[in-house]
Amino acid sequence: MLEDIKSVLISESELDAKVRELGARISADYAGKDLLVLSVLKGASVFMSDLIRKITIPIQIDFMAASSYGKGTTTTGSVKIIKDLDIDVSGFDILIVEDILDSGVTLSNLIKILASRGPESVSVCALLSKPSRRKVEVPVKYEGFIVPDEFVVGYGLDYAEYYRNLPFIGVLKEEVYSK
Ligand code: IMP
Numbered sequence: 218m219l220e221d222i223k224s225v226l227i228s229e230s231e232l233d234a235k236v237r238e239l240g241a242r243i244s245a246d247y248a249g250k251d252l253l254v255l256s257v258l259k260g261a262s263v264f265m266s267d268l269i270r271k272i273t274i275p276i277q278i279d280f281m282a283a284s285s286y287g288k289g290t291t292t293t294g295s296v297k298i299i300k301d302l303d304i305d306v307s308g309f310d311i312l313i314v315e316d317i318l319d320s321g322v323t324l325s326n327l328i329k330i331l332a333s334r335g336p337e338s339v340s341v342c343a344l345l346s347k348p349s350r351r352k353v354e355v356p357v358k359y360e361g362f363i364v365p366d367e368f369v370v371g372y373g374l375d376y377a378e379y380y381r382n383l384p385f386i387g388v389l390k391e392e393v394y395s396k
């Protein structure tokens with residue numbers, strides 16, 4: 218797997234420090250509230266599991282799955298909910314945890330869907346952001362790292378469903394896409 222990686226963009230220790238910082242900010246901002254931390258499968262699952270262990274207030278977690286990418290590396294523009302929430306969100310402050318904010322299409326759709334269900338608030342925590350690729354503006358309350366317009370993998374992010382288990386964020390060699 219490592220031989221397919223061109224470069225390490227964000228190391229394990231940089232990820233760890235950022236997750237700690239975000240966890241502390243979230244703990245302070247949502248003290249006294251009913252927080253539901255919501256992960257978007259599958260890419261955000263690794264970030265989510267690290268992040269929630271750095272949150273020191275009582276929270277609930279849940280998962281949703283939405284698809285916007287197939288095997289390729291560009292967005293299709295449409296978003297499909299594949300797995301919905303198990304609970305009623307009214308009364309909760311929702312924090313959507315995302316792996317990467319790219320075009321913004323996936324998140325803006327999710328925010329609309331969730332907001333229509335009557336929660337106290339809906340906010341976004343995105344580990345990575347590629348602002349140069351934005352098609353739809355999405356308000357991001359917590360942003361981990363700004364990344365260049367390159368396809369990145371690892372720490373939950375995939376290419377064709379592989380590389381999610383890399384412990385860092387890296388850039389794939391071009392020849393991997395043309396295989
Ligand atoms: P958006 O709707 O274009 O913002 O797409 C966001 C989703 O696309 C993310 O949750 C990822 O699953 C996927 N994605 C976007 N850019 C990358 C990337 O560089 N590597 C891996 N997945 C990506």
Ligand code: MG
Pocket residue numbers: 257258259260261316317
């Ligand atoms: Mg994703």
